[in-house]
Amino acid sequence: MKGIIFVIDGMGDRPMKELGDKTPLESANTPSMDKMVTEGITGIMDTIRPGVRPGSDTAHLTLLGYDPYEVYTGRGPFEAAGVDLDVEPGDIAFRCNFATADDDLTITDRRAGRINSRTDEIADTINQMKIDDNVEIIFKESDAHRGVLVLRGEGLSDKITDADPKHEGNKPKIVKPLDDSDEAKYTADVVNQFVNKSYEMLKDHPVNIERIENGEHPANIVLPRGVGAVPQITPFEEKYGLKGACVAETGLIQGIAKLAGMDIIHVPGATGGINTDIDSVHKHIIDTVKSDKYDFILVNVDGADEAGHDGDTIGKRDFIEKIDPIMKDLDAMDDIVLFVTADHSTPVSIMDHSGDPVPVFLKAPGLRVDDVTEYGERAAAKGGLCRIRGSDVIYIIRDLMNEMPKFGA
Ligand SMILES: O=C(O)[C@H](O)COP(=O)(O)O
Numbered sequence: 001m002k003g004i005i006f007v008i009d010g011m012g013d014r015p016m017k018e019l020g021d022k023t024p025l026e027s028a029n030t031p032s033m034d035k036m037v038t039e040g041i042t043g044i045m046d047t048i049r050p051g052v053r054p055g056s057d058t059a060h061l062t063l064l065g066y067d068p069y070e071v072y073t074g075r076g077p078f079e080a081a082g083v084d085l086d087v088e089p090g091d092i093a094f095r096c097n098f099a100t101a102d103d104d105l106t107i108t109d110r111r112a113g114r115i116n117s118r119t120d121e122i123a124d125t126i127n128q129m130k131i132d133d134n135v136e137i138i139f140k141e142s143d144a145h146r147g148v149l150v151l152r153g154e155g156l157s158d159k160i161t162d163a164d165p166k167h168e169g170n171k172p173k174i175v176k177p178l179d180d181s182d183e184a185k186y187t188a189d190v191v192n193q194f195v196n197k198s199y200e201m202l203k204d205h206p207v208n209i210e211r212i213e214n215g216e217h218p219a220n221i222v223l224p225r226g227v228g229a230v231p232q233i234t235p236f237e238e239k240y241g242l243k244g245a246c247v248a249e250t251g252l253i254q255g256i257a258k259l260a261g262m263d264i265i266h267v268p269g270a271t272g273g274i275n276t277d278i279d280s281v282h283k284h285i286i287d288t289v290k291s292d293k294y295d296f297i298l299v300n301v302d303g304a305d306e307a308g309h310d311g312d313t314i315g316k317r318d319f320i321e322k323i324d325p326i327m328k329d330l331d332a333m334d335d336i337v338l339f340v341t342a343d344h345s346t347p348v349s350i351m352d353h354s355g356d357p358v359p360v361f362l363k364a365p366g367l368r369v370d371d372v373t374e375y376g377e378r379a380a381a382k383g384g385l386c387r388i389r390g391s392d393v394i395y396i397i398r399d400l401m402n403e404m405p406k407f408g409a
């Protein structure tokens with residue numbers, strides 16, 4: 001028996017007039033998932049707890065059986081692991097966005113047109129930045145508009161705020177210390193200098209001159225957020241005795257799996273967007289599930305979340321439809337316990353994560369099948385799994401895999 005958690009990132013949503021009072025999932029044509037739901041059991045899930053808006057990081061940690069209130073130190077170190085940057089004790093790491101700023105540093109696009117090429121050249125320039133002799137700047141591009149900053153040196157602190165203003169039309173936030181320590185004050189000052197210097201170094205960068213000539217948004221500023229020191233995570237295999245692999249598109253999810261000791265399966269052509277090479281994603285998921293090497297596989301596809309963040313209703317619905325053929329192949333396998341879910345809702349109307357519970361279903365041998373015949377937020381709420389929490393998932397899967405020790409004699 002193999003366990004699989006298949007996360008359709010940000011899939012949960014709310015009914016929309018544009019879709020005839022349906023959600024993107026309810027409106028999507030998903031014959032394979034509907035068949036699996038008919039033969040399986042459904043429910044809804046509060047990934048962390050009702051009303052809590054999960055980040056993808058805290059959500060995935062929870063699904064893997066870690067308590068984010070214990071192990072989560074910030075998003076940065078997971079993003080760093082995802083691009084193979086070491087974060088050592090004493091370092092602090094940030095998730096960054098390549099963004100577009102105008103002359104007075106007002107952010108006009110937090111994702112620089114979802115830039116998807118030559119960010120390595122921009123990273124090379126950022127790596128030449130000097131702030132003072134005490135602190136080393138280590139920067140690496142991740143997928144699309146994402147990047148990672150690691151600061152290394154004496155006397156740094158992760159007790160500081162973010163620079164990313166989170167909404168266009170604002171200037172970068174002035175980073176502030178969160179406690180009275182000299183370390184936090186110093187680190188905040190370093191990060192503020194980093195943001196300003198990134199604009200100075202990038203505004204006339206050849207990559208950006210070319211982007212402007214092509215009518216694209218330049219990546220002329222770097223916005224750090226999600227600061228964190230290195231987290232302590234018990235390896236997944238040590239915790240559960242299951243050898244794990246992760247097939248994911250984005251550095252964040254790969255980084256979480258890597259820090260949990262799982263093997264990372266790289267997917268050529270995966271962009272994390274609705275334009276991803278879905279055939280390549282499909283092939284790598286199925287090959288990994290079929291491989292004898294693994295007992296447990298974490299899958300994450302990210303396009304529905306990106307479409308939610310972009311306010312793209314039709315893109316979100318159509319991306320969900322693209323997942324259905326992958327499910328058809330998983331449906332043909334007998335020896336799996338498959339848990340399909342979103343990590344959180346990203347309603348198109350909000351363009352960000354919400355606390356709405358997400359629809360889930362289970363395919364496994366021996367289930368107490370319910371009456372639900374369609375995969376959707378409201379249909380799933382009528383299913384036999386009822387309303388669960390994300391922290392329940394790894395227990396439910398291990399039980400159905402016959403891997404759970406008995407509690408008691
Ligand atoms: O896509 C991501 O990395 C995040 O989930 C959203 O981050 P962004 O708003 O910076 O794109």
Ligand SMILES: [Mg+2]
Pocket residue numbers: 009010055056305343344
């Ligand atoms: Mg997510």
